[in-house]
Amino acid sequence: MGRNLKGFGIVLLFLIMLVSPKAVFAGASEGLLLWFQIILPTLFPFLLITNLLLVTGNMHLINAAFGTFLTRVFRVSPNGSFGVVTGFLCGYPMGAKTAADLTVSGYISEEEGRYLLSFCNNSSPVFILNYVVWKTLEQDALLLPTLVILMLSPVLVSFFTRNRFLHKQGAFCNLKQNGSAKNAWSFQDIDNCIMDSFETLVKVGGYIILFSVLLTLFESLPVDIPGISALLPLLEVTSGLNLLREMRLPLRLLYPAVLGLTSFGGFCAAAQTQCMVQKAGFPILPYLTQKLAAAVTASLLGFLYLCLVG
Template identity: 25%
Template sequence: MSMSSGYPVGAKITAKLRQEKLCTHMEGQRLLGLCSTSGPLFIIGAVATGIMNNPALGFFLAVSHYLSAVTIGFLMRYYGKEKPVIKNDSLSNPLTDMLDYRRKDGRPIGVLMGDAVKNGVNLILMIGGFIIFFSVITSMLKLSGFLSFFSIILSKAFPFETVTPDMVSSFLIGFLEVTNGAKECALLQVPLIYKAIMVSFMIGFGGLSVNAQVMSIVSETDLKFSVYFIFKLLQGIIAALYSFILITWFSDMQVFNLSGIAGTDIWEATVNYNWIHVFMNSTINLLFILAFIMAVSIFKHKKRPFSSKPFRMY
């Protein structure tokens, strides 16, 4: 869900699991670090294609982002000490568990749909509010001159001549809010690999805007936001490192050429035509597979005796 929907859905689901005691504190803390990722539509569609105007870059950004999340998941394995648990080797049917949970919940379908819509709208309003808040802060820093002042000072602190005040300014803006930082990076007159590394860090870290959203969500649980924040910083660094490695290794390939010279016709044809048909065919096939799995699950579920509690559909 986190990979498909993006920030902060993974944190929302993890917090709900913890509130319902479906996971331990340590499991929830580890899930929070692993399952807080950006969505492919944002990385490939919004950032790479829309902002950076380079669809091929989306491949490197997405792969490095999800590899960094998996790496953080492995590192979180060594965080804290977990109490021994009793392992249950029996396999369960997901659809059966869903139907059983539905009967235990007891709310009518209409109430469930209404609650889902209200929770979704509230989450969207919260996300939009944080984005506006940090965008206003960015504008204030620009207009006041503080952003330029700190950018010049920080750029001189680096021993590399390639680090310019504009690069530092773009990085600081992305540290606050990812989308604004990506827009600033796209305007930089620097090699593309520098832009990719900076944007990859921004997406991996999520910016203070996303971290504030997660802090608001986990505040109702016993999960530690400070641990999450540290590991998100580490994820941003790892994502930037992965982007550097991937672009260095594969940018010369024709399909993933980032210079816009070789492989342009192939990529444009893929983006403008073939991907639509591939997406539609894949979606249809996936729906058929899911329908088949659900039919088999329902058939198996009918063999089990249902609870005496009625299944209300009103």
């Protein structure tokens, strides 16, 4: 039954695309431009560098700089601290990819990889500053509270969910020591890292184009479906933020909505995450529930902040 429903949905989507070629073209073009102008130049350098750090063994330099603090706060292993750094600083889906890569490479356990995924796959500070604060909210005064709330929300959720992964351990331990850099590495290593980075980018771009097409098709429907306008922003975070801004909501409603959507990341980011972690065998449903919890937390914190500042 479920298989038939999925097949029917795909056929239905195909028929809708056939009768709406203009909307399909517009959505695909918008998604491609978003990928080419924003995702490719911002994500590729981080993908390449993190891959090189893993391949050459220089990950231990990052662990040495931040590991002591992060292991105490998050109970992760020294190798796991590398996943925390990339997940909070590099943006979707780098946290998911790093957690999966560390697990598959044997640096951390599967339980720690799932724990990292639960809170270390977030919007980057660059995206928060440029797209959330300056373009969507257009209020410089909200820069610091927005950064703090969006970084703090997944951390707060992790404090409540960590025991499920730790199983009464004090902290996770390294499965593989990473004490020194690789003695000899060649341009072949760089070539492999570049190819892996572009494979990731192509997959991310494919999902962005797909969800942009879906968003455009829903917007071009000849009938008004009740509640659809409120759900469309959930498809893709960048386009969703544009939709929220165009709704002209009062700040007391817009700010919590923007924080919630940015923290959740949209279903497009969830699909990208599933693509990144399937090699490690991580289930996607727990991740979605934890992201929703972080989104609710961010929205509540944003609402409380506006109440406090008047």
